[in-house]
Amino acid sequence: VTTNARARVRAELTREIKEAARRQIDEAGAPALSLRGVARELGMVSSALYRYFPSRDDLLTALIVDAYDAVGAAGEAADAGVRRREDLAGRWLAVARAARAWALANRAEYALIYGSPVPGYRAPEDTIGPANRLTAVLLAILADGVAAGALPAGRHALPAAVRADLRDLRARTGIDVPEPVLFLGILAWSQLFGAISFELFGHLHSVVEDHEAFFDAAMTTTAERLGLQPARRRR
Amino acid sequence: VTTNARARVRAELTREIKEAARRQIDEAGAPALSLRGVARELGMVSSALYRYFPSRDDLLTALIVDAYDAVGAAGEAADAGVRRREDLAGRWLAVARAARAWALANRAEYALIYGSPVPGYRAPEDTIGPANRLTAVLLAILADGVAAGALPAGRHALPAAVRADLRDLRARTGIDVPEPVLFLGILAWSQLFGAISFELFGHLHSVVEDHEAFFDAAMTTTAERLGLQPARRRR
DNA sequence: TGTACATCAGTGAACGCGCGTTCACTGATGTAC
DNA sequence: TGTACATCAGTGAACGCGCGTTCACTGATGTAC
Numbered sequence: 436v437t438t439n440a441r442a443r444v445r446a447e448l449t450r451e452i453k454e455a456a457r458r459q460i461d462e463a464g465a466p467a468l469s470l471r472g473v474a475r476e477l478g479m480v481s482s483a484l485y486r487y488f489p490s491r492d493d494l495l496t497a498l499i500v501d502a503y504d505a506v507g508a509a510g511e512a513a514d515a516g517v518r519r520r521e522d523l524a525g526r527w528l529a530v531a532r533a534a535r536a537w538a539l540a541n542r543a544e545y546a547l548i549y550g551s552p553v554p555g556y557r558a559p560e561d562t563i564g565p566a567n568r569l570t571a572v573l574l575a576i577l578a579d580g581v582a583a584g585a586l587p588a589g590r591h592a593l594p595a596a597v598r599a600d601l602r603d604l605r606a607r608t609g610i611d612v613p614e615p616v617l618f619l620g621i622l623a624w625s626q627l628f629g630a631i632s633f634e635l636f637g638h639l640h641s642v643v644e645d646h647e648a649f650f651d652a653a654m655t656t657t658a659e660r661l662g663l664q665p666a667r668r669r670r
Numbered sequence: 671v672t673t674n675a676r677a678r679v680r681a682e683l684t685r686e687i688k689e690a691a692r693r694q695i696d697e698a699g700a701p702a703l704s705l706r707g708v709a710r711e712l713g714m715v716s717s718a719l720y721r722y723f724p725s726r727d728d729l730l731t732a733l734i735v736d737a738y739d740a741v742g743a744a745g746e747a748a749d750a751g752v753r754r755r756e757d758l759a760g761r762w763l764a765v766a767r768a769a770r771a772w773a774l775a776n777r778a779e780y781a782l783i784y785g786s787p788v789p790g791y792r793a794p795e796d797t798i799g800p801a802n803r804l805t806a807v808l809l810a811i812l813a814d815g816v817a818a819g820a821l822p823a824g825r826h827a828l829p830a831a832v833r834a835d836l837r838d839l840r841a842r843t844g845i846d847v848p849e850p851v852l853f854l855g856i857l858a859w860s861q862l863f864g865a866i867s868f869e870l871f872g873h874l875h876s877v878v879e880d881h882e883a884f885f886d887a888a889m890t891t892t893a894e895r896l897g898l899q900p901a902r903r904r905r
Numbered sequence: 906t907g908t909a910c911a912t913c914a915g916t917g918a919a920c921g922c923g924c925g926t927t928c929a930c931t932g933a934t935g936t937a938c
Numbered sequence: 939t940g941t942a943c944a945t946c947a948g949t950g951a952a953c954g955c956g957c958g959t960t961c962a963c964t965g966a967t968g969t970a971c
Contacts (some may be wrong), residue, residue: 441934464789466701471924482926483948491925538759550786554699563876585960591891596883597695604877621877626857629864636787638863641798642839642856648831653857656826660895666742676913676967683914707955717959720916726958
C-alpha cells in the first residue's frame with residue numbers, strides 16, 4: 436500500500452510534465468518543444484526527465500496519444516449528450532462542434548495531430564488506437580442510420596478502384612455500412628477537418644468573419660449531403 | 671548593360687539559395703530550415719546569405735510566396751488546358767488534380783502554406799496576393815458557370831450571419847457570384863485542401879489504398895455538389 | 906580608352922545562446938527478514 | 939517493530955553539437971570623368 440505512494444507521486448509528476456509540455460507547444464509549437472524548457476518550468480534539472488520519458492520523441496508520442504484521446508472523448512461526450520438518438524443530423528453536428536471547440540481550445544495539440552507532421556518524428560503504433568476513437572463515434576452515427584433504414588443505401592456510383600478499397604476496409608474492420616455510404620462518410624470526415632484546419636490555420640481570414648456560424652452552416656450542409664435527415668421528418 | 675551582369679548573377683544566386691532552402695525543408699521540414707545549412711550546401715559562409723536575405727524569416731517569406739505562386743500557376747495552366755471552356759466540372763477536376771499533383775511533388779512547400787503555421791513566424795502582407803492566385807482560378811470557374819446560367823442561382827438557404835458575411839465579401843472583392851453559390855464554393859475549396867491534407871498528412875493511411883482514385887472520386891462528387899454539370903448535358 | 910573612386914559580394918572570427926543525452930553521484934523511499 | 943539492503947528520483951557537470959546574427963575586412967566588379 437505504501438508502495439503506491441511512490442507510484443502515485445510518479446503518476447502525478449508524469450502528468451505535470453505533460454502539462455508543462457503542452458503549455459510549451461501552445462506557446463511555440465511542437466517543433467520547439469524542449470526537454471530543458473519543460474524541466475525549467477518544473478524547477479527540475481533536465482536530466483531528471485529521463486526518469487519519466489526515455490527521450491524527447493517519447494514525450495511527443497505521449498502528447499499525441501493524449502490529444503487523440505481528448506478529442507475522442509469530447510466527441511463521445513457530445514454524441515452521448517444528444518437524447519434523441521434517432522436525430523442523426525443532430526448527433527453529427529454535436530460531434531463536429533465538439534471537435535471544433537476542442538481544436539480552438541487546444542490549437543497546438545490540434546496541429547500536432549491534424550496539422551503537418553513534426554519533421555523527423557515517426558509516430559509509433561501506439562498512436563493508432565487513440566486516433567480511431569473519434570472516427571468510431573462518427574462511424575457509429577452512420578451505422579445507426581443504416582440500421583434504422585434512415586440512410587439511402589447508396590445509389591451513389593463509385594469507380595471500381597474506390598469500391599474495392601472500401602470493400603477491403605469493411606472486411607478488415609468489420610464496419611457495417613455499405614461502400615457508397617462509407618465513401619460519403621470519409622468525405623464528410625475530411626470535410627470536417629478541412630473546415631477546422633482552414634479556420635485554425637488562417638485561410639478563412641479576410642474571407643468570412645463569423646467563423647462559428649460558417650462552420651455550423653458547413654456542417655449542416657455536410658450532414659444533409661451524407662443523407663442524415665433531421666430528426667422528425669424521417670422517410 | 672554590363673551593370674546587369676552583376677544583377678544577373680545576383681538573381682541567379684538568389685534563385686539557388688531558395689532552391690537549396692526548398693531542398694532543406696523537403697528533407698527536415700520548415701522549422702528546421704537553417705541559414706547555415708543552406709550556406710553549407712552552396713559552399714558559402716553563412717554570413718554571406720545576409721547579402722540576399724536580411725534574415726531567416728525573410729527567406730521563409732520568399733519561399734511561401736514562391737509556393738503560393740507555383741501552385742497558383744499550376745492551377746492556371748491546368749484550367750487553361752481544358753479546351754471546352756463550358757465543361758465546368760472538367761475544369762474543376764483539372765485544377766483540383768493539378769493542386770494535388772503539385773502538393774505531392776512538393777510536400778514540404780505544401781505543408782508550408784496549407785499545413786500548421788510555422789511557430790513564431792508571422793506572415794507579412796506580401797503573401798496575401800500570391801495566396802489568392804489559385805483561389806482566383808476556382809472563382810473564375812464559378813463565375814463562368816453563373817454567367818452561362820449553368821449554375822443553379824441558389825435555392826440553398828443560408829443563416830443570416832453567413833449570408834451577411836458573404837455579402838460583405840462580394841462587396842469587398844467584386845466577386846460576381848450569388849451568396850449561396852459562393853458558400854458552396856468555399857465549401858468545395860476547403861474540401862479540396864482537406865482531401866489533399868488528409869492524404870499528405872497520413873490520415874488516409876490504412877483507410878484507402880488507391881489515393882489517386884479516391885481523390886478523383888471525391889472531387890467529382892464535390893463538383894456535382896457545386897452544381898457544375900458535366901459538359902454535354904447542360905440544362 | 907584609362908584611371909580614381911565607389912559599390913558590392915563574400916570571408917572569417919566571434920558573441921551568446923540553446924539543445925538532447927550520458928554518467929557518476931547522493932539521499933530518500935520502500936522491502937524483506 | 940527494527941535493522942540491512944535494494945530500488946528509485948533527482949542532481950550537477952560535461953560532451954558535442956548547431957543556431958542566427960554582427961562586424962571589420964579584403965578583393966573584385968562597376969561608374970564617372
